[in-house]
Amino acid sequence: MRLVVGLGNPGERYRRTRHNAGFMVVDALAARVGAGRGREEADAWVAEARIGGEDVLLVKPLTFMNRSGLAVEALLAARGQLPGEVVAVVDDAALELGELRVRERGSHGGHNGVRSLIESLGTEEFPRVRVGIRKGELREDLAGYVLSEFPEEDVLVVQEIVGRAADAVECLLRDGAAPAMNRFNGPQKG
Numbered sequence: 001m002r003l004v005v006g007l008g009n010p011g012e013r014y015r016r017t018r019h020n021a022g023f024m025v026v027d028a029l030a031a032r033v034g035a036g037r038g039r040e041e042a043d044a045w046v047a048e049a050r051i052g053g054e055d056v057l058l059v060k061p062l063t064f065m066n067r068s069g070l071a072v073e074a075l076l077a078a079r080g081q082l083p084g085e086v087v088a089v090v091d092d093a094a095l096e097l098g099e100l101r102v103r104e105r106g107s108h109g110g111h112n113g114v115r116s117l118i119e120s121l122g123t124e125e126f127p128r129v130r131v132g133i134r135k136g137e138l139r140e141d142l143a144g145y146v147l148s149e150f151p152e153e154d155v156l157v158v159q160e161i162v163g164r165a166a167d168a169v170e171c172l173l174r175d176g177a178a179p180a181m182n183r184f185n186g187p188q189k190g
Contacts, residue, residue: 003075004029004051004169005059006089007068007113009147018133019065019146021091021162022113025131026058028166042074052173065113069120076121083121087172088128089165090114093146095132097154098161100184102168103128104177127177129168129184131161 006026014020030038030047035058038047045060057079061071072086090111095101105125108115118124135154139145150158164184172180 001048001055001057001079001081002085002087002173003057003059003072003081004087004089004173005061005068005072005117007065007091007117008060009064010045010060010062014147016149017147018093018150019091021131021133021158021165022089023060024158024162025089025129025165025169026060028162029169030058032166042078043071044075046075052170052175054173056173065116067116068113069116069118072117073120083123083126086117086121086126087169088114088117088126089169090128090130091133091146092130093134093138093142095130095134097132097135098157099132100161100165100168101130101132102172102177102180102184103130104181127172129165129172129180131165 004026006022008020008023029051033049033051035047035049038045043063045062047058049056049058059075061068063071090113104127107124108118168180168184171183
């Protein structure tokens, strides 16, 4: 069973923020497959689903972004699973709003949630779907930017990119990382 882990921060205060793009994608996947309300397990919200022909556990760590890896590590340990069974979905301020990048592995790139995953799991060897959240030039206050809500005029673009990111996760699970990268990386293909 794969773990599809959306990174974000719990609570109403953060629900619509840029940093919660990972949570938004997991919520979209849960809605698509009728995963139900889910439950709490190992400091995470989890729901079982079947996506891309695979049984998966949808996961939203409730430990806050910078400690996301602790919840994922606990889930893996409790289920006797390996770090390579994780697919992470994360926001990325290096990518323009509306862009996606699928990667088979890699560094944290300055993202504290991914850093926590890498530190807790002891490896960079897990695929990820990176969701672009930047609009124009980044402000110096990156933390303030990622913790701010998407402006009203971007809501439709956000809904579209969340849907495309959910498609990318499905493709990655069904076909593997290389086909997902070919289909979703780079300029949007009509």
